[in-house]
Amino acid sequence: MNIKSKICELRNLMKKHNMDAYIIPSDDSHQSEYVGDYFKCRKFISGFTGSAGTVVVTQNEAGLWTDGRYFIQAANQLEGSDIKLFKIGEEGVPTIEEYLYESMENGSILGFDGRVVSAKVGDNLKNKLSNKNIEICYEHDLIDEIWEDRPKLSDKKAFLLDIKYSGESSESKLSRLRETMKQKNVTTHVIATLDDIAWLFNIRGDDVKYNPVVLSYCVVTLDKVFLFIDENKLNDEILKELNNLEVEVLAYNDVYECIKNIDENECVLLDKNNVNYAILNSIPTGVKIIQDFNPIMFFKAKKNEVExxxxxNSHIKDGVAFTKFMYWLKKNVGNIDITEISATEKLEGLRKEQDGFMQPSFTTIAGYKEHAAMMHYSATEDTDYKLEKEHLFLIDSGGHYIDGTTDITRTIALGDLNDELKTHFTAVLRGMINLSMAKFLQGVRGYNLDILARRPIWEIGIDYKCGTGHGVGNLLSIHESPNGFRWYIAPHIVDSAVFEEGMVTTNEPGIYIEGSHGIRIENELITRKAEKNEYGQFMKFEVVTFAPIDLDAIDVDQLSKPERDYLNKYHELVYNTLHDHLDDDERKWLREYTKNM
Known part of the structure; x- marks a missing residue:
């Protein structure tokens, strides 16, 4: 069934339920960034495969809203579907709320599956559309009625993460959570975010590709804990641990009935950004609701010293794999057939050779020439470019290891580069270095520091339509709130938190020229304390990514002396960290590619 036929069937169902518009988001029931195959309704109805986007279907029009990372990809994948692309943030482009308000008649009905729309989004729609007496109907999953071969929910087994990797027991984490609940004067905390639940119980799983989490909900009171999960996924070790914690294990979908039975005297803490609309509407009238961020999000972001x-250690192994890959690529491009896909497979194979490797941490972005201009490009058999001994190749990849999660991007010169490519590469490198060298007072947020990375790129009249960096989980989500770098003040906590010691954040400025090239260089940084004096507590960054930055792509004359000194010291660190893990030829090559500039 093609896209047009799917939308036609959806419209027929909408008529059956008297719906004038229907929303299909990217989310699962937990507002996850990446979702299991069962939840990929937006992909099913539109053909768009990006990780972020929302489809709105009315009886007269269908539209996809997505952000700047996916403008090029979405335009290509929507071609011929009659789905209109709405570029979020572009001048003159309405928000979904504005679009629905303008296009829907007074007294009409807006539909969506309330389990996959966040409480925040649902409330905003309800409030925005109330002036036109538009009714919200959230009880129907219409996509399920037309998706004949819809995948099943995952039934994969979970495992307990040893304390030698987590650094803190679940008992300690629950105690900290309850102490924070008391400080906020709440008696019940509803948690739906999968990585928060996984962190709390030191459980990892395989229910979402690239995200080692388990489909679950959790309700914590001051004296009880309820975990809603498929018990068949839990081994004896996990069940014993949960029993010791006096956790009551209930069926996954029983969460809604449990919430309906919350006593009116209770005070419930929940984050409307991370709890679905159906859960919010299951809370009995009269129960006091405190809207606030999940305390676990902040606990989880500040890694302990064991973590x-x-x-x-995971980054050292990852650096070995990537350095071996870069050596292989430089040596063989132009001599053997290498494509975007085969290069991806080579790198993953080298990661698999490393101790404790589990799976990639996200879909590898491997773009040659103009493909790299698509920030989240993913090669297919139809688009798979052969790499030649010329131009630039961007590869953004990472791995989940039992001891940590990695995310690294390098852009590699496959041959001689023209002046424009070298200038753009050097501007990106300068931005990455300047942010890495930052020293700042405690209390600074990501939007205070983003200019350090973006300034060399802005100076040549170019920008990139995304943030400069994001938090990274510990064997959890590759994109972890609340820390990150972004030039504007976000209206929510994501990318807007104060930088605290132990936070791990990517540093990845870039330049993307449609139809020509894309450049990104990415290292991960640990926030550390520097000196404390009469001015306050100073903070700094410790780099934790170990892999060479391609000297062949740099115009050294455009680097300042501090920038050049930083690059030389970084490359010395890379060589000293990795050389014992390489063979003689690889070691000799690495010495050359980490030499002083």
Whole structure:
């Protein structure tokens, strides 16, 4: 069934339920960034495969809203579907709320599956559309009625993460959570975010590709804990641990009935950004609701020293794999057939050779020439470019290891580069270095520092339509709130938190020229304390990514002396960290590619 036929069937169902518009988001029931195959309704109805986007279907029009990372990809994938692309943030482009308000008649009905729309989004729609007496109907999953071969929910087994990797027991984490609940004067905390639940119980799983989490909900009171999960996924070790914690294990979908039975005297803490609309509407009238961020999000972001040592160890292994890959690529491009896909497979194979490797941490972005201008490009058999001994190749990849999660991007010169490519590469490198060298007072947020990375790129009249960096989980989500770098003040906590010691954040400025090239260089940084004096507590960054930055792509004359000194010291660190893990030829090559500039 093609896209047009799917939308036609959806419209027929909408008529059956008297719906004038229907929303299909990217989310699962937990507002996850990446979702299991069962939840990929937006992909099913539109053909767009990006990780972020929302489809709105009315009886007269269908539209996809997505952000700047996916403008090029979405335009290509929507071609011929009659779905209109709405570029979020572009001048003159309405928000979904504005579009629905303008296009829907008074007294009409807006539909969506309330389990996959966040409480925040649902409330905003309800409030925005109330002036036109538009009714919200959230009880129907219409996509399920037309998706004949819809995948099943995952039934994969979970495992307990040893304390030698987590650094803190679940008992301690629950105690900290309850102490924070008391400080906020709440008696019940509803948690739906999968990585928060995984962190709390030191459980990892395989229910979402690239995200080692388990489909679950959790309700914590001051004296009880309820975990809603498929018990068949839990081994004896996990069940014993949960029993010791006096956790009551209930069926996954029983969460809604449990919430309906919350006593009116309770005070419930929940984050409307991360709890679905159906859960919010299950809470009995009269129960006091405190809207606030999940305390676990902040606990989880500040890695303890056990976690940080493990994370660094995972990055050393990852750096070995990537350095071996870069050596292989430089040596063989132009001599053997290498494509975007085969290069991806080579790198993954080298990661698999490393101790404790589990799976990639996200879909590898491997773009040659103009493909790299698509920030989240993913090669297919139809688009798979052969790499030649010329131009630039961008590869953004990472791995989940038992001791940590990695995310690294390098852009590699496959041959001689013209002046424009070298200038753009050097501007990106300068931005990455300047942010890495930042020293700042405690209390600074990501939007205070973003200019350091973006300034060399802005100076040549170019920008990139995304943030400069994001938090990274410990064997959890590759994109972890609340820390990150972004030039504007976000209206929510994501990318807007104060930088605290132990946070791990990517540093990845870039330049993307449609139809020509894309450049990104990415390292991960640990926030550390520097000196404390009469001016306050100073903070700094410790780099934790170990892999060479391609000297062949740099115009050294455009680097300042501090920038050049930083690059030389970084490359010395890379060589000293990795050389014992390489063979003689690889070691000799690495010495050349980490030499002083």
């Amino acid at each position: 940080l040592e493990n994370i660094k």
